[in-house]
Amino acid sequence: MVDILTPIPGPADAPQLDELEGIAVESASPTQLAMRRYRHHRAAMISSVVLLLITLACVFAGVIAPYGENEAVDSADGGLRKEILVPPNSQFWMGTDSIGRDLYSRVLYGGRVSLFVGIASAISAGLIGTALGSFAGFRGGRIDNGLMRFTDLFIGLPLLVLLIIMRLLPEKQPWAATVLGEPGSKRLMVTLITLVAWMTTARIVRGVVLSLKEKEFVEAARAVGASDKRIIMRHLVPNTIGPIVVSMTFIVAAAIGLESTLSFFGFGLDPTQASWGNLLADAGTSVITGKWWLVLFPALVLLITILCINFMGDGLRDALDPKQEPQVAG
Amino acid sequence: MARFIALRAAWAIPVLFIVTFLTFWAVKSATDPVQSYLRVNTRATPEMVEVYKEKHGLIGSTPEQYFRWLGNFVTLEWGNSIKGNRPVWPDLKAAMVNSLILGITASIVGITIGLGIGIFSALRQYSKFDTAATGASFVGISMPPFVSAVLLQVFFAILITRWLGLDKPFLPVAGIYPPGQTTFDLGLRAKHMILPVTVVAIQIIAVYSRYMRASLLDVKGSDYMRTARAKGISERKVIMHHAMRNAMIPVVTVAAIDFGAIVGGLIITERIFEFHGTGDYLLTALGNGDFPQIMPLMFVIVSSVIIFNLLADVTYAWLDPRIRLG
């Protein structure tokens, strides 16, 4: 809905542990403090565990999944018939679909694809955004202005519309297919999401760098004669990692949501490839025909994954940047 | 202040041209109108194709085509669609009306409830209400709208009807009116809007409640507020007069940006509930590669976003005198 790449504010009321630290005898490094804060965020902790389980299961789908991704399971009594539309039972934990493919296996394989798209998009958007945002923020002046004006162009444009149009480009224009990716491919999906997501990270990083630039330790470093590059690497980057990680986490969640939405409407990944969006698209109106499992399990897994990632992002934000203000434009 | 607005407006105009030109180029490349035309008119002779290209100004370089198209657009000569040869303006007008009604209703409902929940949560921090609201808003954000749309549709329109043994749907499955309705009927219109508005509002509520809560908490704990309280002004007055105004700043900014997102979010809801608005219209047109239908709509969306951004900046500045970005 609202620019889903912009993280929503977390509880701006996390315990101010660093204030308390002054009283206690022991001192802890910033990392340890962060971890402690994270552990206090119960929802994030639970989500981390759940997400870890889901990710491991999907990554090891090849080992765990009882059947193949597109394997129409032959029926037990021989013949050409497959195990069509079987409700969940001991053999097929999540039932089978209209041509006898095990849904549980497809959910696992589909998770691989969905998670890959999410993480890859977040990493590339994060890298590009960090690079451009820190450069612009550090240099300031015209470059900074230019970046802001440029990203201003795209704020508020409906993401879905942009993505669909861009998704159509490679179908008609061969050059787009080479540069961006073949229609229906994961590469195209990752590229497109990156293209719309990098701006969020860039703006956040730019903001942080701007505020840090004026701090005393940068002045001190300059006075000592440190080069720009050294200042960036040793002083600015470590302080921006927090917001970057938080931003990237939310991008993962948004990307998974976008991919599933696009796939559901046929503008996403190739239908022969299992992804959570494609599974939901296949399910179609299965609830009405009574085949509830085809809709419930993919939807549930999708929802839980995105929810966990959002909670984790919230926890990370509390942990890494406890006094930050709500992230808004400008 | 005036200078600020003038500067902003001056910047907005070239931005408008650039972005709409980029959109024009992108949409044309993505849909290839000539090919779409040939697909629909499979027996078109080369002469007919030339006539079509002439009529829609598809000759010459891309900037030339853009300005020609712009001329037609401004004079409201939006032509006919490729598929079905239907005039673009009447269909689009009807669709825009539907979407505006849906979007505005959902926004009013969503923002009001969202802000309310946010304020309540902030005032009763850590209460059961707060925790529940937080959890619910996270779920609202995490659930892709097509999932909630399908689930709501199945549950309220189909399952409940079945369980209660009704012979008319409890809530409508799809459409703006029940089949057979030819006249305007406010009650029926409203009934058919309940589910779509709910789907759109869920996300709005989730986001706005979070923003309001965080914003209000922020302000609540600031020095500014402590001073006001120290002066002896009642808590309620403090909140209403001072906290709210400052807390609204980020919310307003979000609201302005939200417009474009509303358009996007409507697409999903409209398609699933067969609510013939601009989102549904755009999705169909994109699927058909129907350039004459897509372009005017994209222009309207893009320029609305730019104008809203401008308005947001102005309002932002008005609310917070410290900000004079320029």
Next chain:
Amino acid sequence: MKTMSNRPRWLLLLFVFALVVAACAEDTATSTTGAAETTTTAGGPTTSTEPAVTSAMTITYDINPDAVWSDGTPVTAADFICTYNAALNTPGSISTAGWDQIISVAAGASDKQVVAEFATVYAPYKGLFYWIIPAHGVTDPSCMDVSQDFLDALPLSARPWQLTSWSLDQAILEPNPTYWGDDKPIAARIVQVPRAEDGGIASLGAGEVDFIFPQAFAGISDALAGDNIKFVAGYGTNYEGLYFQQGEERNGPFADDTFRAAFSKSVDRELILANIYDPIFPGAPLLQCGLWVPTVGPWCQNDQFTNSYDPEGAVALLEGDGWTLNGDGFWEKDGAVPEIKWMINTPNPRRESTQALMIPEFAAAGFNVVADNGDADQVFQQRLPAGDYDLAMYINTASPDPTVTSIMSCSQVPGPENNNQGQNSVFWCNEDASALMQESDVTADEAARADLIHQIGQTLVDDSVMLPLFQFPNVAAWRTDRIEGDAPGADASNYRAFNNSSQLWQPLTDNNEIIIGAEQWPECVNPVTECANSSWMVWTTAFPVLPGVWDTTADGGTVLTNLMAGEPVVTVNE
């Protein structure tokens, strides 16, 4: 030389002038098929010095004296002439087949009599004048181009219903006050709304619509289970099949005859039957003949495709033609692996399941098949006629007459010669088969004709034109608390429910109206151009509204309508 007086000289000049005009008009009107199909390819008569073609067959239609349009204007020969001109000349007309066999259509003894002269003894003549356009209802009085008419209205009717409103969201039929027949509608109103997402199944269950006509898929009986819902599957003349686009010019992978034959041999139709059709209609067999069905006439020789699945034969064919399996397991020749684009219309759960089932099977057999789908309008109104696919899967309706010339002959391959108006969307040209088709069209003796048709069927096998899959029942479902009795399902087999809606459908509702959920919705209601490719357009608007000479019966036969005062007189001129 004796000098001629003035009058004869002018007469002579006039006569020559008329000859030239007739010859030129002949060329444009008859395009390529011309008077008699010669053995040349899509060429047709080009010499302009031919005299007017002699009539081989004359049909005289006597219009019912009571027949009037809904505005009171009588139905006359002018409407027949208009229909003929429109079908033949409108750019974008979907079928000129048969119309191009007509030399002239004119009024007979009165304007309530129509005389049509045919250049050949055209056997499938009952397919012509299937519906009539009102001459005074089109903008072009000569009716040469009706493509701009009937975009969102069919204002004049000569059937029990009239289309009082039509839009992309809704169509409303109300009784035609001037209808002269006995079968006046029982219902007060029929409302039709699009329900493409699921064919209307959800809406029917929720009570939002009263009648639907969805395409069957596995699980549909569960979906239609309910106290107030009844559904009927009727075997009609529909059949589903796989079609290969083999046009030389279009240069798809199936233009290569060997490759196409090998692919055809690699399709395990029994597998499709077991997993796609059997779950819906248990026990029903595969269809084993090409473009006909066993329940209509002697035309289907139901064993021609029995042994189509021959994977070893496929391998032998390919290896013998220089193909090898590459590292990915696909057949490759000259370093290229052909990509086969399989087109179906979405949403359609049954066809989507078929794709999901068969694409991995094809891959295992070495063929790179990819799904390339679109919505119903795109597929049927645009891509299929343009040959914009390689493999297609769709349902065809076998007409009562076994002729397939209009869809399978060489002359109907879309090309410059026929202004791209051909209907042969598989782009198949076999001269011998086309000759057989022409011959069968003019063969009156049923046994002899059946023999010719069987031969044509065999060429379909030999040339790997298509693969029949299943004689597909139509499914009609309705709410028993809204519509009386079994009527809507009685003729589900041939969508007669739509045609006989006036008498069959008795609403049980207070407002005496029936609501239909439509699985597909046309872009317009023009009965001549692209929108007429949409079956739903035909069923929901043309059938109830536009009059015609014959109607189809449930078992695929024809019956005369009340538009005619009596049986049309067919005279074969020797």
